[in-house]
Amino acid sequence: MPSLFDPIRVGSIEARNRVFMAPLTRARATREHVPTPIMAEYYGQRAGAGLIISEATGISREGLGWPFAPGIWSDEQVEAWKPVTDAVHARGGKIVCQLWHMGRMVHSSVTGQQPVAPSAIAAPGQAHTYEGKKDYEVPRPLEISEIPRLLDTYERAARNAVAAGFDGVQIHAANGYLIDEFLRDSANHRDDAYGGAPQNRVRLLREVTERVAGTIGAERTAVRLSPNGNSQGAIDSDPLTVFLPAAKILDVLKIAFLELRELGADGTFGKTDQPKLSPYIREVFTGPLVLNQDYSPEDAAWALESGAADAIAFGRKFISNPDLVHRLRGRLALAPDDMKTWYSQEPEGYVDYPAAR
Known part of the structure; x- marks a missing residue:
């Protein structure tokens, strides 16, 4: 069976190893959501990953409510992303752009617009805003007549990502x-047609994926799901009936890969007693399957050796270990990260973690 350090092909991308970099919001863009030069240094440092999945990147102002997060809807943003993708490619790496609409997790103080969602149900907790933490707002339900506009927005973002030099999108x-x-x-x-039965609730995922794959090619289109547990207040009473059909749809569409973020009973950020669905999804999704969430190097190796996954996406370990692949290969100690610098807008805790000697 393959190891973490064997190459893998995911769609049109030839990844030189199976240590993928998971998407990590780091808040180093401008207030207008334009990538900054320091982001090229950050991503270039981590180009040893088999594939970098970029931080979540807004497809529209309506959908981007995180302060200082980057977008991909304007020409200015496209041009600012080009040094980032160039830096990764110059070091032999691959990078895809994660396309993000935050839905009800948006706060109007960031976007200037009421958040939209499937239903008028506020998320629990508080949003990050430029003025500090604020309670999440009640969103406006999307009208069916607005879905074509939303699909157009995903299409434009996918085209922009390719124009910016990304190897694909997630x-x-x-x-x-x-x-x-x-x-x-x-x-x-x-x-309506987008609610109620599971086949209706998966409709938007199918339509977005069809539109993006039809725009840039299925071989450059990936999807991330979090099929079990509570994700920021979103949970399903019977996740297998929703996510197994979703995986079957994505298999038919022949996407490049499917990434699953799965919670466990003792996760770092979130816990659940709902079982992991990846074994069931593995049976119906025949493309490359990437798993994520709290994997140790030993657990990651076992997941590949057992056939449970084709690659593992590491998140937090890449923050403080820009040379993570080298460290894993050499069984070198991993450096700890500093949570206080995750979203600071400063170079500290972003580009100053040294490589191992």
Whole structure:
């Protein structure tokens, strides 16, 4: 069976190893959501990953409510992303852009617009805003007549990502954001073609994936799901009935790869007693399957050796270990990260973690 350090082909991408970099919001763009030069240094440092999945990147102002997060809807943003993709490619790496609509997790103080979602149900907790933490707002339910506009927005973002030099895109359909909100019955109380039965709740995921794959090619289109547990207030009462059909649809569409963020009983960020669905999804999704969430190097190696996954996406370990692949290969110690610098807008805790000697 393959090891973490064997190459793998995911769609049109030849990844030189199976240590993928998971998407990590780091808040180093401008207030207008334009990537900054320091981001090229950051991603270039981590180009040893088999594939970098970029931080979540907004497809529209409506859908991007995280302060200082980057977008991909304007020409200015496209031009600012080019040094980032160039830096990764110059070091032999590959990078895809994660396409993000935050749905009800948006706050109007960031976007200037009321958030939209499948239903008028506020998320629990508080949003990050430029003025500090604020309670999440009640979103406006998307009208069916607005779905074509939303699909157009995903299409434009996918085209822009390719123009910016990305090797492909990943559709963010996880973690309690817009598409995930449509999937889960706790957030979706609609009684139309996009709500109710599981086959209706997966409709938006299918339509977005079809549109993106039809725009840039299925071989350059990936999807991220979080099929079990509570993701920022979004949970499903019977996740197998939703996520197994979703995986079957994505298999038929022949996407480049499917990434699953799965919670466990003792996860670092979130816990659940809902079982992991990856063994069931593995049976119906025949493309490359990437798993994520709290993997140790030993657990990651076992997942590949057992056939449970084709690659592992590491998140937090890449923050403080820009040369993570080298460290894993040499069984070198991993450096700890500093949570206080995750979203600071400063170079500290971003580009100053040294490589191992």
